[in-house]
Amino acid sequence: MAKATISTETGVALPASGAGRFQGAVGPSSIVLPLGLAFLVLAVWQLYVVIWRVPAVILPSPISITEYIVAHYDILLMHAVPTTVESAAGFLLAVVLGIAIAIVITYSDMAREALYPNLVFFQLIPKIALAPLFIIWLGVGSQSRVAFSVFIAFFPVVIATTAGFLSVDRGILRLCRALTATEWQIFTSVRFPMALPHIFSGMKIAITLAIIGVIIGEFITAQAGLGYLIIFATARADTEVSMAAIVVLCICGLLLYGLVALAEAVANKFYSADSR
Amino acid sequence: MPSVPLKADHLVAEAPLVSVANVQKTYFTRQSPIHAVASASVDVARGEFVSLLGPSGCGKSTLLMMIAGLEKPTAGVITLAGAAVAAPRRDIGVIFQDATLLPWKSTLENVLFPIRILKLPLDKYRDRAHELLKMVGLAGFENKKPGELSGGMRQRVAICRALIHDPEILLMDEPFSALDAITRDQMNVALSEILEAYRKTVIFVTHSIREAAFLSDRVVVMGGRPSTIILDKKMPFARPRRFEIEETQEFAQVCRELRLTIEAAHGQRQGHGQGHGQGHGLGGARADGRQQPVKASAAGASIIE
Numbered sequence: 001m002a003k004a005t006i007s008t009e010t011g012v013a014l015p016a017s018g019a020g021r022f023q024g025a026v027g028p029s030s031i032v033l034p035l036g037l038a039f040l041v042l043a044v045w046q047l048y049v050v051i052w053r054v055p056a057v058i059l060p061s062p063i064s065i066t067e068y069i070v071a072h073y074d075i076l077l078m079h080a081v082p083t084t085v086e087s088a089a090g091f092l093l094a095v096v097l098g099i100a101i102a103i104v105i106t107y108s109d110m111a112r113e114a115l116y117p118n119l120v121f122f123q124l125i126p127k128i129a130l131a132p133l134f135i136i137w138l139g140v141g142s143q144s145r146v147a148f149s150v151f152i153a154f155f156p157v158v159i160a161t162t163a164g165f166l167s168v169d170r171g172i173l174r175l176c177r178a179l180t181a182t183e184w185q186i187f188t189s190v191r192f193p194m195a196l197p198h199i200f201s202g203m204k205i206a207i208t209l210a211i212i213g214v215i216i217g218e219f220i221t222a223q224a225g226l227g228y229l230i231i232f233a234t235a236r237a238d239t240e241v242s243m244a245a246i247v248v249l250c251i252c253g254l255l256l257y258g259l260v261a262l263a264e265a266v267a268n269k270f271y272s273a274d275s276r
Numbered sequence: 277m278p279s280v281p282l283k284a285d286h287l288v289a290e291a292p293l294v295s296v297a298n299v300q301k302t303y304f305t306r307q308s309p310i311h312a313v314a315s316a317s318v319d320v321a322r323g324e325f326v327s328l329l330g331p332s333g334c335g336k337s338t339l340l341m342m343i344a345g346l347e348k349p350t351a352g353v354i355t356l357a358g359a360a361v362a363a364p365r366r367d368i369g370v371i372f373q374d375a376t377l378l379p380w381k382s383t384l385e386n387v388l389f390p391i392r393i394l395k396l397p398l399d400k401y402r403d404r405a406h407e408l409l410k411m412v413g414l415a416g417f418e419n420k421k422p423g424e425l426s427g428g429m430r431q432r433v434a435i436c437r438a439l440i441h442d443p444e445i446l447l448m449d450e451p452f453s454a455l456d457a458i459t460r461d462q463m464n465v466a467l468s469e470i471l472e473a474y475r476k477t478v479i480f481v482t483h484s485i486r487e488a489a490f491l492s493d494r495v496v497v498m499g500g501r502p503s504t505i506i507l508d509k510k511m512p513f514a515r516p517r518r519f520e521i522e523e524t525q526e527f528a529q530v531c532r533e534l535r536l537t538i539e540a541a542h543g544q545r546q547g548h549g550q551g552h553g554q555g556h557g558l559g560g561a562r563a564d565g566r567q568q569p570v571k572a573s574a575a576g577a578s579i580i581e
Contacts, residue, residue, distance in 0.1 A: 172378065174346060179366075179393045
């Protein structure tokens with residue numbers, strides 16, 4: 001027994017230290033290097049604009065964009081709110097819809113055969129081309145943008161979640177059946193937790209697509225939102241505003257992505273194969 | 277006439293807990309039906325340890341899965357405590373070749389998994405889980421996850437999980453065949469110790485003759501094509517059993533008998549093969565007999581040329 005204990009303990013210690021080496025996400029260089037590169041690019045951009053006296057209409061300098069953001073953060077924030085809220089709504093609906101379709105596909109062979117080829121075919125349509133139709137069908141309000149966002153974002157959730165549900169170890173399913181588990185018990189205690197890593201990878205793609213969906217919707221028709229601001233400012237050759245809106249959009253996107261990553265980290269606490 | 281009441285008395289005295297009567301299992305495939313089990317009849321008494329022994333593909337696992345209610349027999353009846361098995365039952369614990377633990381759950385939670393599924397009161401069984409883990413030498417590993425345990429440890433967790441709801445019957449499908457030989461020997465000793473503490477009726481599928489002989493009260497050998505039961509033998513060793521019995525002459529003799537039975541069952545095929553071989557041998561001998569003159573004549577021909 002004592003022998004077995006020692007061997008497993010060393011067995012644990014080895015991959016743990018190995019993983020740290022491979023991830024490399026903890027070392028100071030992993031923060032310094034990307035930030036340094038970003039700073040370098042911004043510095044070159046700034047110097048280029050200053051030295052060659054590039055007009056602000058063509059390319060505003062990073063410093064002037066920052067100054068604009070600081071001076072007009074209230075206007076930018078006003079536009080950022082609807083974009084973020086609609087993206088989040090589109091994303092959440094896409095996840096719910098995607099998981100629901102994945103459940104149907106997993107549990108019904110007929111549904112799988114009927115749905116799956118059509119879903120894939122659907123993916124081949126350049127979906128951005130359909131965005132104006134959503135305005136015709138659902139009007140100029142936020143519902144059309146949210147619907148388009150769902151439309152564009154649900155597919156990766158379906159694919160990833162289905163893969164997760166179907167990847168469950170057959171042995172564990174057999175064990176559950178031997179224990180007289182109901183389908184619902186198997187779903188909640190085995191299938192769903194086992195599919196979580198897959199679901200989260202689908203969600204990470206979905207959140208970026210949901211934002212794209214909303215921005216496209218705002219490009220076509222909106223009275224507010226960062227997409228609207230970008231189109232509006234570009235039309236008036238107000239490149240500085242347009243750039244500032246893009247920067248704020250990046251921040252909003254990071255925020256939403258960060259929330260998904262946070263949710264994943266929380267889920268990992270309960271459903272990870274690691275002890276810590 | 278007097279034999280009838282006698283037989284009835286006999287039945288009452290030894291009403292088998294598990295009864296497999298003329299069970300047959302055929303898989304219907306596109307090409308041709310596959311007869312996994314041609315005919316099997318076994319009775320297992322309460323508290324008995326019976327091994328189903330045979331080479332791969334002899335239908336022993338299929339028979340076990342039918343007893344577990346996970347597969348339906350094509351013909352024949354399986355009864356547990358008098359009731360026909362139609363579906364999985366709560367009073368059975370099953371252990372598979374793989375430990376099939378949930379990777380995100382701790383050892384303790386994995387052991388308690390059947391309690392959650394069967395909706396039994398968790399608090400009542402937590403102490404039992406600790407006790408079982410202590411029994412298999414895993415005290416202190418309650419909060420480890422399966423990824424941090426060795427193969428033998430994981431399989432011990434699976435044994436605890438199968439025992440947690442105190443099932444009447446334990447069905448084990450080659451539980452140690454994925455383990456290395458040394459761990460396997462340790463697990464055999466550990467299992468017989470566990471069963472001394474928690475007496476269960478066990479049906480154990482294995483393709484290891486030594487393992488079957490060491491663990492069982494009775495060894496049922498399956499084999500032949502199509503597969504049937506070809507031997508049902510009581511193991512003469514006293515309990516508790518320790519590893520030393522494997523070194524006795526008696527043990528070696530029992531193993532030898534089991535091995536010869538399995539070989540003889542193949543021998544029906546091998547016998548055919550040997551028959552053919554002999555036939556060929558004879559033919560060869562005859563051919564040889566003829567060949568020599570042919571060679572000679574050929575040699576003669578070459579000489580003539």
